[in-house]
Amino acid sequence: MIFSSKLIEDAVQEFSKLPGIGRRTALRMVLQLLRMEENEVDEFTGALSRMRHHVKFCKTCHNVSDTDVCVICVNPGRNRNQICVVENIRDVIAIESTQQYSGLYHVLGGILSPLDGIGPEHLNIATLHDRVKTNATEELIMALSPNIEGDTTVYYIARQMQDLKVQITTIARGIAFGGELEYADEMTLARSIAKRLPVENYVAIHNKS
Amino acid sequence: MIFSSKLIEDAVQEFSKLPGIGRRTALRMVLQLLRMEENEVDEFTGALSRMRHHVKFCKTCHNVSDTDVCVICVNPGRNRNQICVVENIRDVIAIESTQQYSGLYHVLGGILSPLDGIGPEHLNIATLHDRVKTNATEELIMALSPNIEGDTTVYYIARQMQDLKVQITTIARGIAFGGELEYADEMTLARSIAKRLPVENYVAIHNKS
Numbered sequence: 001m002i003f004s005s006k007l008i009e010d011a012v013q014e015f016s017k018l019p020g021i022g023r024r025t026a027l028r029m030v031l032q033l034l035r036m037e038e039n040e041v042d043e044f045t046g047a048l049s050r051m052r053h054h055v056k057f058c059k060t061c062h063n064v065s066d067t068d069v070c071v072i073c074v075n076p077g078r079n080r081n082q083i084c085v086v087e088n089i090r091d092v093i094a095i096e097s098t099q100q101y102s103g104l105y106h107v108l109g110g111i112l113s114p115l116d117g118i119g120p121e122h123l124n125i126a127t128l129h130d131r132v133k134t135n136a137t138e139e140l141i142m143a144l145s146p147n148i149e150g151d152t153t154v155y156y157i158a159r160q161m162q163d164l165k166v167q168i169t170t171i172a173r174g175i176a177f178g179g180e181l182e183y184a185d186e187m188t189l190a191r192s193i194a195k196r197l198p199v200e201n202y203v204a205i206h207n208k209s
Numbered sequence: 210m211i212f213s214s215k216l217i218e219d220a221v222q223e224f225s226k227l228p229g230i231g232r233r234t235a236l237r238m239v240l241q242l243l244r245m246e247e248n249e250v251d252e253f254t255g256a257l258s259r260m261r262h263h264v265k266f267c268k269t270c271h272n273v274s275d276t277d278v279c280v281i282c283v284n285p286g287r288n289r290n291q292i293c294v295v296e297n298i299r300d301v302i303a304i305e306s307t308q309q310y311s312g313l314y315h316v317l318g319g320i321l322s323p324l325d326g327i328g329p330e331h332l333n334i335a336t337l338h339d340r341v342k343t344n345a346t347e348e349l350i351m352a353l354s355p356n357i358e359g360d361t362t363v364y365y366i367a368r369q370m371q372d373l374k375v376q377i378t379t380i381a382r383g384i385a386f387g388g389e390l391e392y393a394d395e396m397t398l399a400r401s402i403a404k405r406l407p408v409e410n411y412v413a414i415h416n417k418s
Contacts, residue, residue: 048242055217066215071213093213
């Protein structure tokens, strides 16, 4: 692309650095900003700048937070006996958005992946052990990706917690609600047959949702 | 979506204002900015802010510019006898990027569209007439969208220029290079048959590209 304005070119260049944004899309974004009022663009850049400079990571659960300890960890209404272990903050947002979970979280900051050189020392596992031990947590709900790395991480963490009296569970896996049986992968289908539920149970869950 | 950080929420909210950016995509962008170094994010927001506050519109051709008159209009190497009339600045970038056109431009800032309430008074047509008259421009190349509004605009401008000795041409329309005949719309196919070229000419154009 050839631009007649360096200001436009620089802005397009910066937008192209974001994931999934090619130069055409970047140009569309820049031209949209150009159509917006100056104070609206100031609000836009201001919000991004404030976010990057002031957002913190919760000292307890490693979730993003505006304060040293996040609003979930300080909320007295949350069930302190349960900790849901997730890979990243996107997963916290996804689970919070269901409004069905009232316990605490622990963000690992990744998943064990020897091929990518990610070992236990790169993840927030030691702080998880400390938390469970200090607070005598009753249940760790492992909500990790349903793949080999996720399963390996669940297995590793379960072993690390052996000295503690904490129950370890994982989120249910199976055919998604509204999913087509024939399009499910073999692993999911095999698991959902192996872990089948009695029909009374199924009806109860089904009516709840 | 439920966020545990107002800073993240505000940033996602701002990103969602851009065209084609839903909340999930906005979150992905924000988390990418969070992974970037603080000074990189400052460069990002700085470039967007500078662009919005300092970009100008060329007094001659209405294209975006860093100066009062754009680099194309002041370039002595450009052919001042030709003016290519386009709808918006995206079209200037597209034509410049072909590196095949060496004349000047005139950005209309839209296209005649009675249904959307866009009349001649909303477009940069009066300044085009002044330019052609003052500079005794030889050719106006109409590079507008190939649809009813584009054709109407071409016709309107041609009438406005009747008192001037300027030749008015439009860009060629037909089956796109590499396009499949069977997928072309009827209008394009009909036109490309009506405006067929002798084979010698076709070979010459074909070899040139």
